[in-house]
Amino acid sequence: MAEQRFRPGSPRVLVAGATGFAGALAAHLLWRHPGFELAALTARAPEGRALEELYPRYRVPLEIGELERAPLEELDAAIVAYPHAAAAGAVALLHERGARVIDLSADFRLSDRATYERWYGPHPRPELLAQAVYGLTELHRERIAAASIVANPGCYPTAAVLALAPLARAGLLADVVIDAKQGLSGAGRGAPAEVAHLSYAAENITPYQVAGHRHTPEIEEQLGALGAGLAVQFQAHLVSLDQGEMASCYVTPTRPVRAQELAELYARAYEREPFVEVAAAPPGVREVRETNYCRIFAAADRHTGKVLVFSAIDNLWKGTSSQAVQNLNVMFGLPEEEGLL
Amino acid sequence: MAEQRFRPGSPRVLVAGATGFAGALAAHLLWRHPGFELAALTARAPEGRALEELYPRYRVPLEIGELERAPLEELDAAIVAYPHAAAAGAVALLHERGARVIDLSADFRLSDRATYERWYGPHPRPELLAQAVYGLTELHRERIAAASIVANPGCYPTAAVLALAPLARAGLLADVVIDAKQGLSGAGRGAPAEVAHLSYAAENITPYQVAGHRHTPEIEEQLGALGAGLAVQFQAHLVSLDQGEMASCYVTPTRPVRAQELAELYARAYEREPFVEVAAAPPGVREVRETNYCRIFAAADRHTGKVLVFSAIDNLWKGTSSQAVQNLNVMFGLPEEEGLL
């Protein structure tokens, strides 16, 4: 697929940070998308190579250049795939030049500057916080459609908030434990050998960032906005696979919940969502691998009275890059599923 | 290693059910053990082959025969690796002939017949329940030393109870969620293709037996005996690796617990245990792969007030077969680590 085949007049999109896992996948998805022109790829350390040399399987022959030399004036949109703190500056630059920006970092996910700074350090561009819309498509579709800056959710909050939103809205969350498991792509291309080298990562399961993962406040803010203000126990684990993420949620409900009520609650919540599947059996992450689907299964445990919700996504797709494309579709009035099936 | 090299006069041990994963590993460990003679291997469907044909890596040239034709009179001990319900009969037979028996199934793990029957169906040999000792070595060492029937723990209860015992003894367990993850060896050799075929299991994470895993009452009984009578939320997941198990435990304590108290509690609890390692960092299951170690890390979460405990074992080793050998060592007065380092 050596050439793009977009419709004439399609919005022009730049991907900044295209050498990392998230940016490279975003570029791959846009290259094949009939409704966007992938206009340019940039990176902080461009390496002077075409993307397909770094990621042959993505088959994107564009060369990766420097953001400063990219044709910023002619862009309609940009996806920024930088680490937190570094991202805000690039977002600001692109925003000033008139592009609508989707930021894959954490920089604009928390509406409260103080909360951000407690978890991440000084915010480089606090003046832009008010303009940013949280990009969990299923929760904020209308505001995303009009946004100039979209803060794409973290992968864990994507899985966890979609799992818990129906219970939050129903006022059913009294206590929440989220045990999340993810493949090594979540550790990023720059992860140290002791984490990501196959000789360490194969045949392994490891909890990390114990008691203090930065996705915690993001989950709490989103659940809080749905009426469930509570401290959430969130714990991440790396397991020996590449792409895939499972959020297992253990909820102590505010009142007893029966299986039938639970089934109806979830069926109703997501009946019109093209990318949320309410499953009849516990999902495996393979079922959503390399898709934009989130697959959810909820159960009531009669022994403990708790409610269990399992939510499976591909951390790089719905958890990151394909959700960014879903948001781009929403922002530019395209069918939400275009380029994603 | 075509020949056994045990000391003269070593106890003679039979392994029944040697074609499955657990029995085969037990045979492998005993074949190399300097203090036991592996006297015979049997299986319900013996297949007429030597164990090394089925499991070349275990290098045990003994042929697998039928239990009925084995030299039962000359045995000192036996390990029974049958499925639950089927095991009890074999245990009874071997027990009657004078062998001290370690049962790897669930048949004698629950002291209360009614509880067993609620989870597993009618108990085939309830009259033997009173003689069985629960074989979590670290908790019941003295009674195991004298036992004629040892009910070897399930792999999940091994990891979970070792993780929670210090808190249970200290009266600190108010609410417990255990999210456990395990490799495919836990599904057994007879697991269907849709579970265990690499083309289904690779790159996968799947919860199973949602809201009703049979290891729940076993964990509850053991914690209850330590003073913590409560309903435990236990949930198992299969992840795409072979051997390895992680129990992530989320405890709401009965009172606030600080990091320092927690560290001292665990250090003291296991300071003399040869096979329990209290780690300074979150453990990975690779660190205990093909060992009899249980590696534990505990942390206090200041944000939620919960206590988190992570417990890593090899489900086939400490979770099953090497713990059986550890128990055999205890039962026959050998050094507890012999044959296991």
Place this chain on the structure above:
Amino acid sequence: MAEQRFRPGSPRVLVAGATGFAGALAAHLLWRHPGFELAALTARAPEGRALEELYPRYRVPLEIGELERAPLEELDAAIVAYPHAAAAGAVALLHERGARVIDLSADFRLSDRATYERWYGPHPRPELLAQAVYGLTELHRERIAAASIVANPGCYPTAAVLALAPLARAGLLADVVIDAKQGLSGAGRGAPAEVAHLSYAAENITPYQVAGHRHTPEIEEQLGALGAGLAVQFQAHLVSLDQGEMASCYVTPTRPVRAQELAELYARAYEREPFVEVAAAPPGVREVRETNYCRIFAAADRHTGKVLVFSAIDNLWKGTSSQAVQNLNVMFGLPEEEGLL
């Protein structure tokens, strides 16, 4: 994607043998194909379930029925995914009812009945051999376009013949060793636990069918038709991954070959092929995973004088089911890449 979205008047296709890996993937590809209607799914042991229950990731809600009860009169085409010998009867039945058939088995791949019978036993339908066209699209495109029965190639011959065809046509093959490696999907859903259970297959590499793999005569016939009549040394290995296949070919050439000549030979051979990529570096099978691409790299070894050719495909895609769809596209005059990018 709960509904098919094919163009009105699209050819109607049945997949027989939809419970196996190959048939299920063919069904998945056709369900999403804009130019075909997936009309029915059948299997020899239908299990009374929808395909998506067996293969949730394929998202095909059609129920699997019996071939005898399928609406055979209304079909335009069929893909038969049965084991060899069993396939021929189904092919004959569907052919008689007027469907154009693609057979994924070996039954019609060898033009010579005697050769077939030497490797596979009695041929059930020898009278149909003359009508079958070998379905390696890149070699037999024109005949496939007109065929009523297409014998879809084996996965190994697909990789190997595409690797060697340019050398065969140039009269350069004096001696050939093909060392092929494949993931566990190649072993099929029904493979025994000792082969396919993750606890045997993980962390493993195993040669199989040593000195006598049935794909040997198929490779020899295809190379012979290009002018290279010789006995080929073909050896297959299973390696611990799911989908992916690498054929490493070691050729003693009939005369010295230089790098430049080799590069030009391969560039020219495949310059117009949409699904054959001549790579500038040794390919990895991940680069073609879940695609219809074959990625080839050729090199001349100055030390030994041999020519080395590496050919990577996804054994389930280009090696089986997506090549069947590529052939369907050719047979029904659709763009060859439709539904496959």
Place this chain on the structure above:
Amino acid sequence: MAEQRFRPGSPRVLVAGATGFAGALAAHLLWRHPGFELAALTARAPEGRALEELYPRYRVPLEIGELERAPLEELDAAIVAYPHAAAAGAVALLHERGARVIDLSADFRLSDRATYERWYGPHPRPELLAQAVYGLTELHRERIAAASIVANPGCYPTAAVLALAPLARAGLLADVVIDAKQGLSGAGRGAPAEVAHLSYAAENITPYQVAGHRHTPEIEEQLGALGAGLAVQFQAHLVSLDQGEMASCYVTPTRPVRAQELAELYARAYEREPFVEVAAAPPGVREVRETNYCRIFAAADRHTGKVLVFSAIDNLWKGTSSQAVQNLNVMFGLPEEEGLL
């Protein structure tokens, strides 16, 4: 196993380069060995940590220091696990201080300086070449017993030469193709992300160093010394597992060879070798994982007249570190299997 348990008066051994995969495993094996004292660990970049922090599963609490500050006077032996060219200097230093040295690098494997320099560049210590003995235990046991410098073989030459030695001695090698496959541990701890990160390496098979792998002259020298002077086609591949290596050898014999002759040739060649297993079926690398065994299967192909030999080792064990310990056993007059079963 917090303490070593060696016999009093055991030789004292240093491991230089203990932070890499090979040095760390050598340290682990010596720490558990009853016949050696692991005296010190060093590294070029020591990182100021105990080995067990870098490799928790090896459970070696010794701190890693600098070679220059190690107690070199009190050593009996050393294992040097440095990259080639860097190793020679460390070998010379330790040799001068009186230690018997096993070098895991390529620096002393080739007896001919010119050949070394053609493949590796200038030799840093050519004056020591004459003192070095090639450490393939099964071929050079007597000379190893007396050596002051042992050049431990490369992992590929270990598997390949053990596979081919019986044919070489019998004058049967006319042409040889070796297709070797190895897990990611072979790429080393310092391999770049594009090679070793699980997100690149999982589900992958890749040939590397095409037409020019540096192990070629080492294999040729060893086969040549057995009477088979020929250019060998050697090709390496990385496959998605951690530890394990398979050398598949395709031999055109100098005269026809029958199965029976082949079986006797291999049985006789290795009947007294404790670590070479002549198998009755094609071996899988799992069968030798984490062992010092080499498992070999030979077959005659009647169709092509070629002889096929498959040789499985663990690249980190018999291919590197456990063979170094086997050599140490030989050098110090210990039972060859001590510490390795």
